[in-house]
Structure formats: C-alpha cells, structure tokens
Amino acid sequence: MSLLVTGSIGIDTVETPYGKRDDVIGGSAIYFAYAASFFTPVRLVGAVGEDCPEKIFSVFDGREVDTLGLERRKGSKTFRWHGSYVKDMNEAMTVEVDLNVLAERAPKIPDTYLDSRYVFLANTHPALQQQMLGALRQPKLVVADTMNLWITNEKNELLKLLKKIDGLVLNDGEARLLTGQKNLILAAREVLKMGPKFVVIKKGEHGCMLCTAQDTFVLPAFPADAVIDPTGAGDSFAGGMMGYLSTQGNTSPSTIKRALAFGTVVASYTIADFSLGGLQGTSREQIDERWNEFKQAMSF
Amino acid sequence: MSLLVTGSIGIDTVETPYGKRDDVIGGSAIYFAYAASFFTPVRLVGAVGEDCPEKIFSVFDGREVDTLGLERRKGSKTFRWHGSYVKDMNEAMTVEVDLNVLAERAPKIPDTYLDSRYVFLANTHPALQQQMLGALRQPKLVVADTMNLWITNEKNELLKLLKKIDGLVLNDGEARLLTGQKNLILAAREVLKMGPKFVVIKKGEHGCMLCTAQDTFVLPAFPADAVIDPTGAGDSFAGGMMGYLSTQGNTSPSTIKRALAFGTVVASYTIADFSLGGLQGTSREQIDERWNEFKQAMSF
Numbered sequence: 023m024s025l026l027v028t029g030s031i032g033i034d035t036v037e038t039p040y041g042k043r044d045d046v047i048g049g050s051a052i053y054f055a056y057a058a059s060f061f062t063p064v065r066l067v068g069a070v071g072e073d074c075p076e077k078i079f080s081v082f083d084g085r086e087v088d089t090l091g092l093e094r095r096k097g098s099k100t101f102r103w104h105g106s107y108v109k110d111m112n113e114a115m116t117v118e119v120d121l122n123v124l125a126e127r128a129p130k131i132p133d134t135y136l137d138s139r140y141v142f143l144a145n146t147h148p149a150l151q152q153q154m155l156g157a158l159r160q161p162k163l164v165v166a167d168t169m170n171l172w173i174t175n176e177k178n179e180l181l182k183l184l185k186k187i188d189g190l191v192l193n194d195g196e197a198r199l200l201t202g203q204k205n206l207i208l209a210a211r212e213v214l215k216m217g218p219k220f221v222v223i224k225k226g227e228h229g230c231m232l233c234t235a236q237d238t239f240v241l242p243a244f245p246a247d248a249v250i251d252p253t254g255a256g257d258s259f260a261g262g263m264m265g266y267l268s269t270q271g272n273t274s275p276s277t278i279k280r281a282l283a284f285g286t287v288v289a290s291y292t293i294a295d296f297s298l299g300g301l302q303g304t305s306r307e308q309i310d311e312r313w314n315e316f317k318q319a320m321s322f
Numbered sequence: 323m324s325l326l327v328t329g330s331i332g333i334d335t336v337e338t339p340y341g342k343r344d345d346v347i348g349g350s351a352i353y354f355a356y357a358a359s360f361f362t363p364v365r366l367v368g369a370v371g372e373d374c375p376e377k378i379f380s381v382f383d384g385r386e387v388d389t390l391g392l393e394r395r396k397g398s399k400t401f402r403w404h405g406s407y408v409k410d411m412n413e414a415m416t417v418e419v420d421l422n423v424l425a426e427r428a429p430k431i432p433d434t435y436l437d438s439r440y441v442f443l444a445n446t447h448p449a450l451q452q453q454m455l456g457a458l459r460q461p462k463l464v465v466a467d468t469m470n471l472w473i474t475n476e477k478n479e480l481l482k483l484l485k486k487i488d489g490l491v492l493n494d495g496e497a498r499l500l501t502g503q504k505n506l507i508l509a510a511r512e513v514l515k516m517g518p519k520f521v522v523i524k525k526g527e528h529g530c531m532l533c534t535a536q537d538t539f540v541l542p543a544f545p546a547d548a549v550i551d552p553t554g555a556g557d558s559f560a561g562g563m564m565g566y567l568s569t570q571g572n573t574s575p576s577t578i579k580r581a582l583a584f585g586t587v588v589a590s591y592t593i594a595d596f597s598l599g600g601l602q603g604t605s606r607e608q609i610d611e612r613w614n615e616f617k618q619a620m621s622f
Binding site: 106238 | 511537547548579616620621
C-alpha cells in the first residue's frame with residue numbers, strides 16, 4: 023500500500039575512521055526512501071534549496087520513489103550537516119549544522135499523495151510533523167522519529183504529536199531523555215503512556231527493541247565486521263521496517279517482528295559504505311538472503 | 323556429565339542504586355556453581371580463609387553442588403570485593419579489593435574430581451588456571467574466563483592458557499583490550515587465532531555474541547525491567563551455559579546456541595536481586611519456562 027515519507031534532505035560531510043566524504047547526499051527522508059523502495063513504491067516529501075546539486079534529483083533514477091513531492095525552493099538553501107564518527111562509531115559528533123530550508127515552512131504535500139495509507143514522519147520539528155500529518159486524509163499507520171533537540175526544546179509539541187501517531191522510533195539516548203527512565207524497558211513503557219501503540223528503540227550496534235502494551239521484543243544488530251559509515255542507519259532501519267509493513271496490510275506482533283528484522287538487515291547494508299553507497303550496492307534478493315540468514319542465526 | 327568449576331569464592335560488599343549489602347556471599351565460582359546446578363551436579367574447587375563465615379558452606383544445601391573441593395585454609399583470609407554500580411549499572415566500580423587467599427597457591431583438586439569431563443576455569447591468574455587444568459586427566463570441554471588485570475599484566479601466561487582451552491568467555495571491554503580490535507567480530511576472530519575453538523563475548527545488558535571459525539551468533543539479553551544487582555551475571559551466564567552443555571554430550575552450533583540462551587535466562591534471574599537472592603528464588607521449571615518465552619520472542 024501507499025507509503026509516504028517526509029523528512030530532511032541534506033548535503034552531508036561525513037568523517038569516519040575510514041575517510042571523509044564532502045558534499046554527499048544525505049538526510050533522513052533520503053535514506054528512508056531508498057531503503058523502503060526495496061519493498062514498495064515510496065512517495066517522498068521534502069524541500070531543498072536553490073543550491074542543491076542536480077544529482078540529488080537523479081539518485082532515485084530507476085527506483086520506485088516518486089519525487090513529485092520534492093520541492094526545490096527558490097531563495098532557500100539546502101540543509102547541511104557535517105558530522106564525525108572518528109572518535110566514536112556509535113555516536114555522531116556534529117561538527118556543523120545549517121538547518122536552512124528545514125527551519126522554514128513545511129514542504130507542501132502533493133494532492134495525489136493525500137490518500138497515503140502508510141506514513142513515516144522522519145525527524146523534524148514536531149509542529150511540522152503534526153501539520154503534515156493533519157493534511158493526510160486517512161492514514162492507516164503513522165510512525166514518527168524524533169531527536170534530542172525537540173525533546174529538549176519542543177516537548178509540548180512533541181507530546182501533542184505522540185497522541186496522534188501509532189508508533190514512535192527513537193534511539194536509546196532519546197528514549198531516556200524523553201522519559202527520564204534509564205532502564206529501556208521502563209522508558210519504552212513510559213512512551214506508550216504518551217500515546218503510541220508501539221515504540222521501537224534503536225540501540226545502534228546493539229540492535230533494537232520493540233515494546234507494545236503486550237510484548238517486548240529484542241533483536242540484535244546484524245553482526246557486521248565492516249562498519250564504514252553509520253550515517254543513515256536509523257533511517258534505513260525505519261525504511262526497511264515501514265517498507266515491509268506497508269506490503270503486509272497488518273501490524274500483528276509477528277509481522278512487526280519480521281519488519282524489524284528487515285529494517286535491521288537493510289541498515290546493515292547502509293553502514294557498509296559512505297552515504298547511499300551501501301544501499302546502492304545491494305538488491306532485494308540480497309536483502310532477502312541476508313534476512314533468511316539472520317532469521318536462521320536467531321533461532322535456537 | 324561431570325562438571326567442575328574452579329574460581330573465586332568471596333565476601334562481597336555491593337552498592338547499587340537499589341541499596342547496599344555488606345558481607346554477602348559472592349565470587350565467580352559461587353555464582354557459576356549455583357547457576358550450573360540447575361542443570362547438572364557441579365564439583366566446586368576453591369579456597370577461603372579462616373575468617374570465612376560458616377554460612378558460605380551451607381549456601382549449597384539441598385543443591386547438587388559437591389563442596390569437597392572447597393578448601394578452608396588456615397592462616398589465610400577470604401577474598402573480599404567491594405564494588406559499586408551506583409554510577410553505572412553496566413560496569414562495576416571497584417571500591418576495594420583484597421585478593422587474600424586468591425593471591426596464594428591454587429586450591430587442591432580432590433582426587434575424585436580428576437576425571438571431570440566439563441571444566442570451567444573461572445576468572446583467576448592464568449598460571450593457576452593452567453596449573454589446575456594440567457591436573458585433570460581427560461577433560462572433554464574446557465572453557466575459561468579472564469579479566470583486564472591478567473590481559474594487561476600476565477598476557478604471556480594468558481596466551482599459553484588460550485592454546486589449551488576449547489572456549490573463552492569474556493566481556494566486550496576485555497575482548498577489545500586483548501586484541502586491540504574495536505569491532506567485536508574482528509576482536510572475536512583474533513581471539514580464535516590465539517587458540518580457542520569458540521569465543522563468547524558478554525555484552526551485559528546488550529546480550530552476548532558467539533564466534534567460531536564458521537559461525538557468528540548474536541543474542542540479546544533477556545529484557546529485564548528490574549535490574550537490582552548485576553554482580554555475578556557473567557558467571558551465572560557461564561554456569562547456565564556450561565551446565566546445559568554438560569548434559570548434551572555435544573557442542574554442535576545449535577547446542578551451543580541453546581546453551582547461550584540458557585545462560586542468558588539464568589543471568590536474568592541473578593540480576594533481579596542482590597547476591598544469590600535471585601538464583602535462590604527460582605527453579606529449573608521457571609528457567610525452562612522463561613527459556614521457552616525467550617526462544618519464542620526471538621523467532622520471527
């Protein structure tokens with residue numbers, strides 16, 4: 023079924039122990055859309071500035087990503103992020119960030135997207151997330167991501183958003199910050215009280231955890247011996263998860279589990295190269311193969 | 323089949339955010355033996371000093387733990403450890419440690435133990451570990467634990483030990499220290515080059531990883547919402563793992579996986595109370611039930 027993502031589109035400069043890449047394509051919506059497009063057609067909503075290189079518009083050539091909702095805004099500049107994983111591969115240190123177009127009004131959702139059933143509100147200001155969600159006619163499953171910045175500075179707006187979504191995806195540090203709970207299971211339960219029916223806590227190299235009112239499900243990361251650039255791992259995870267979910271038509275516990283495993287596997291490709299390189303180098307067949315390997319490895 | 327453990331027996335003082343316990347029973351061999359005794363009879367080898375309270379000798383009453391190898395040494399003092407998890411539940415801060423009897427000669431292995439087939443050399447000086455291993459007639463499966471202290475100060479002896487054992491169990495920080503590899507899979511592969519046929523890396527709340535020449539298997543921790551005292555979790559994990567393995571007669575990948583899951587489950591009881599409280603409050607039936615629940619939760 024129709025999957026819509028809205029989030030950031032950016033130009034990244036990334037440093038890891040394996041090198042540096044200047045002005046490569048990045049942003050939460052980009053990673054999400056690429057990852058989800060292994061499973062289903064994706065509708066992309068986001069804005070870039072006038073300065074944005076043409077190549078951003080061709081990155082989805084040959085893939086089922088509808089870029090009608092990709093707005094090139096005159097007089098604006100593209101979101102830019104410069105991050106470093108040189109000291110710690112598990113946590114990006116932001117060297118510089120220019121919100122630019124992200125600090126402006128929300129991008130417009132094309133009319134033909136308004137019937138989207140599956141929606142992922144990638145990380146951006148929670149007021150913008152609500153605004154975009156409000157425009158959609160009858161979404162069936164809405165999942166959002168967030169970050170420290172909004173938890174700290176825009177908690178009221180975030181709490182309003184949480185009452186309107188089905189699932190929240192966030193990392194361990196963010197879950198602790200949002201709830202004040204150090205233990206992640208207790209933190210997840212607190213998040214559930216805030217509104218979502220499920221919460222997925224991403225733990226980087228340590229995998230992820232899903233909590234619903236009934237269930238707690240933990241999954242390790244796919245064992246990776248070559249982590250080149252973790253940028254976009256969380257968004258690719260969400261893309262794999264939502265991409266798979268949108269093809270299933272249900273969110274039973276076992277469907278969500280399988281979706282998390284697909285997210286895990288897709289993210290394992292993302293981190294194996296800089297920018298989109300890892301995702302560009304794989305295929306649905308390879309993803310399915312690794313998923314089966316992962317499933318096998320997890321069963322005992 | 324016969325399972326022998328040798329390691330420390332101690333009097334602990336432990337502080338966690340949930341309180342403080344003075345002079346409680348602890349030590350690697352104690353936790354291991356208690357945990358393993360849910361699966362199989364255990365032969366315990368270790369030494370305490372004259373000062374040791376009588377209650378240490380009764381802690382295994384009613385359990386299949388043979389304490390013939392528990393030596394009460396005249397003129398010596400019992401190993402004592404005072405640790406705090408107040409700042410970080412994932413890593414103990416040692417407030418004070420008195421090796422006492424542990425710094426003396428190795429305890430004597432009773433003659434009736436010399437035919438032991440399954441052996442766990444819990445954490446102690448690697449020269450003592452070799453000495454005790456050398457006394458055994460024909461062990462079938464030998465697994466050892468170690469720690470930072472020996473990796474840093476007694477690396478040569480440790481490397482000699484690694485050539486003589488089948489499996490090594492250690493935590494993530496120790497694996498990185500031993501090999502100089504930050505990535506845990508690469509670290510595990512380096513350990514395999516040092517001799518063992520398998521290595522288990524314990525990652526605390528993030529579970530564990532098994533590496534052999536053929537396989538990498540990762541397992542999350544059992545999701546625990548109440549961690550009261552992490553002391554002994556690693557030793558209980560090893561006890562559950564070896565206890566189960568010794569009843570199986572083979573070390574096929576699927577047997578080892580199941581054993582790791584039993585180790586994980588047993589450790590989840592240990593951390594739910596201070597000292598041996600968590601283990602004393604459970605039963606083999608409860609362990610089996612939680613193991614099935616864990617297995618179910620892991621399959622997708």
